[in-house]
Amino acid sequence: MDFAFTHEHEELRQTVRRFMENESSEATVRTLMETEPGYDRRTWERMASELSLLGLMVPERHGGAGLGPVELAIAMEEMGRVLFCGPYLASAVLATGALLHGADEAAQRKLLPAIASGKSIATVAVTEAAGKWDLASVAMRATRVGSEWKLSGVKDYVLDGHLADALIVAAKADDGLALFQVEANASGLERHALPTLDLTRKMARLNFSSTPATRISAGEATGALKQVMALGVTMLAAEQVGGAQRCLEMSTEYAKTRLQFGRPIGSFQAIKHKCADMLVETEFARSAAYHAAFAIADGEDGFEAAHLAKSYCSESYFHAAAENIQIHGGMGFTWEHPAHLYFKRARASSILFGDPSEHRLQLANILEL
């Protein structure tokens, strides 16, 4: 496996970094996280028109950039660095992945161009009351009524489900798990934004009551949904690397300038070791996340690499975010300092799509233990 970034990759990173630093300042994050939609429509449209970011993985024939998981991981890492607020993970990663892996040509033709252009925001609804992306526990039923399908049941913790224009829903049909598309204004659909610990990432509960739906998966969708999860987990891991890197930068910048007892606190062994440990863990996390992205790009299923990345990146981001608070002393505990925003993102991301112990359990299963 070629495990190196090209010149084009580095240019993409610099472009996304510049854009994100301008459009996702701390002040913008704090403003958006208090709003119900949780994102800025104008920035979202510019991400499509100026950077082609929303359709990074969408094939060119469907109006996208035709790139792959490595480029997507670079974008996610840069968004994680600045706590970007927007439905990117839902629309550009999960929904795009579900359409590419599990949907028929008609659904791809209808939805992918709209996602890539920013006209439509899409999300994927798999999780139910247990809060787990566990395909065996999907209870929602899809019933065929004449030529139409109807969905009934509840989907929980749906990323940006309160605002998405198109919902891609996993439900049980007679022939197994299938994917359905539901319009945002469909009859019998109720959407409720959920309170979240991490205000920078929005989630919703969706109630379906004989809600009309279009079946978009030709056959059984379990395999496709596993691929979507490997992609989603890998991209979340890349985002975690960006967040951990920013915590490390904040800590080291502060440790060099904060004087106590007439010396920078970074000259004290206790602070030195904290920063060095953060660096070691962030670099290991980076390798794990990049490895997973390159594995998927290489055509592997990426399951093992994705589980490894998510378990390691979750722990290193959480540790970096917690240490960042400690290194900033009393100021790190205050609302005014951004350290708590990273801490909450790190905590919530650690649980999203399964906590580290769940991913380790999957790795043990792969080892046939």
Ligand SMILES: Cc1cc2nc3c(=O)[nH]c(=O)nc-3n(C[C@H](O)[C@H](O)[C@H](O)COP(=O)(O)OP(=O)(O)OC[C@H]3O[C@@H](n4cnc5c(N)ncnc54)[C@H](O)[C@@H]3O)c2cc1C
């Ligand atoms: C919830 C809360 C309530 C508070 N309430 C009060 C209050 O009522 N009254 C009040 O006066 N203050 C209060 N404080 C402030 C508190 O006393 C200070 O935050 C604390 O003394 C640490 O000082 P600092 O914030 O300047 O951190 P710093 O001294 O700048 O420390 C920053 C980091 O450097 C490390 N460090 C500093 N010196 C050394 C060293 N020599 N060797 C190794 N590591 C070092 C620290 O452990 C820390 O990780 C409160 C703080 C908090 C969090």
